[in-house]
Amino acid sequence: MLDKQAEQYGLYQVTLPLPFRLNHIHAYLARQGNQWKIVDAGLNGQRTRESWERAFMDFDIKPDDIHHVLLTHYHPDHLGFAGSLQEWTGASVGLSRRGQELAAEIWTEERLEKNLAFYQSAGMPADLLQRLQDDDRAFRPKVHPLPARFQEIQEGERYQIGELDYQAIHTPGHAEGHMCFYNATEKVLIGGDHLLRRITPNVSYHGYGDPNPLASYLSSLTKIGSMPINLVLPGHGPIFSDAGARVEELLLHHEERLHFILSRLKGKMTAWEVSNVLFERILSVHEQRFAIGETLSHLSYLVADGRIEQESDESGCVTKYQVV
Numbered sequence: 472m473l474d475k476q477a478e479q480y481g482l483y484q485v486t487l488p489l490p491f492r493l494n495h496i497h498a499y500l501a502r503q504g505n506q507w508k509i510v511d512a513g514l515n516g517q518r519t520r521e522s523w524e525r526a527f528m529d530f531d532i533k534p535d536d537i538h539h540v541l542l543t544h545y546h547p548d549h550l551g552f553a554g555s556l557q558e559w560t561g562a563s564v565g566l567s568r569r570g571q572e573l574a575a576e577i578w579t580e581e582r583l584e585k586n587l588a589f590y591q592s593a594g595m596p597a598d599l600l601q602r603l604q605d606d607d608r609a610f611r612p613k614v615h616p617l618p619a620r621f622q623e624i625q626e627g628e629r630y631q632i633g634e635l636d637y638q639a640i641h642t643p644g645h646a647e648g649h650m651c652f653y654n655a656t657e658k659v660l661i662g663g664d665h666l667l668r669r670i671t672p673n674v675s676y677h678g679y680g681d682p683n684p685l686a687s688y689l690s691s692l693t694k695i696g697s698m699p700i701n702l703v704l705p706g707h708g709p710i711f712s713d714a715g716a717r718v719e720e721l722l723l724h725h726e727e728r729l730h731f732i733l734s735r736l737k738g739k740m741t742a743w744e745v746s747n748v749l750f751e752r753i754l755s756v757h758e759q760r761f762a763i764g765e766t767l768s769h770l771s772y773l774v775a776d777g778r779i780e781q782e783s784d785e786s787g788c789v790t791k792y793q794v795v
Contacts, residue, residue: 473710481633487513496548501633509540514551514613534560543663544646545570554616564618569648589678594741644688645672658701668711675764685772739791
């Protein structure tokens with residue numbers, strides 16, 4: 472029913488495969504007369520290309536009918552195929568300025584070495600560090616080629632997406648430079664990964680950029696929660712209508728998470744030790760990156776809030792945390 476409601480606005484959900492537990496991303500095709508926009512692109516790779524080929528065939532779209540690709544954020548499952556899409560269709564690709572900067576930086580060899588040192592300081596064991604670095608390297612072809620040229624998406628700019636006019640809304644937290652697109656008349660939000668119905672958007676700190684991403688995310692949630700929203704088109708999971716209730720659930724979730732960490736911090740603990748308390752099930756290497764990142768975002772929030780303190784060990788390498 473909600474899918475049909477999106478289609479009346481000229482928006483069509485395209486589900487693209489992902490090679491891990493979160494096994495899909497939703498992109499959106501937006502019809503404008505004989506031309507089309509795409510919102511988000513999927514990972515680079517053959518399975519993504521085949522999915523887009525099927526979607527183009529279903530809607531009788533020729534590659535040069537695609538004139539613009541809008542990206543909600545720079546994460547690989549949203550950005551990865553954008554360069555290939557641009558080569559294939561000739562479309563322009565829009566992304567926030569901060570997203571462009573991070574897209575160019577994250578998958579470089581220099582950044583991979585910095586990641587290794589950062590996760591080591593978080594207390595991760597050596598065998599996992601190597602597997603994590605190998606996994607990082609394996610992601611590079613899933614993101615490259617990057618688009619040869621970008622157009623900058625700025626907050627407040629307006630975009631015709633399908634039948635409606637949308638305003639770009641800056642919602643950092645899940646990713647720096649994350650943008651949602653909001654139509655105030657029909658109260659429709661194209662939400663990227665900022666607001667998801669069945670899963671909690673990952674909010675991580677990985678040693679660069681925003682030092683307190685959880686504070687940014689909570690602020691962005693409050694911002695979105697103040698808007699009347701009838702329909703959310705997310706990057707993962709079902710389309711939904713109860714945006715206000717979901718915002719309240721997510722705010723409560725993170726408050727409970729912070730209290731849980733405070734209750735489990737015994738003496739001085741590394742981020743890795745805290746992560747093992749927070750995430751008790753067995754995680755893949757790919758999931759370990761999200762787990763340590765989310766743990767660190769909550770620890771950083773508590774440090775900034777003055778409720779815990781951090782210090783390095785005698786070697787100056789491993790950071791530990793304790794309640795003030």
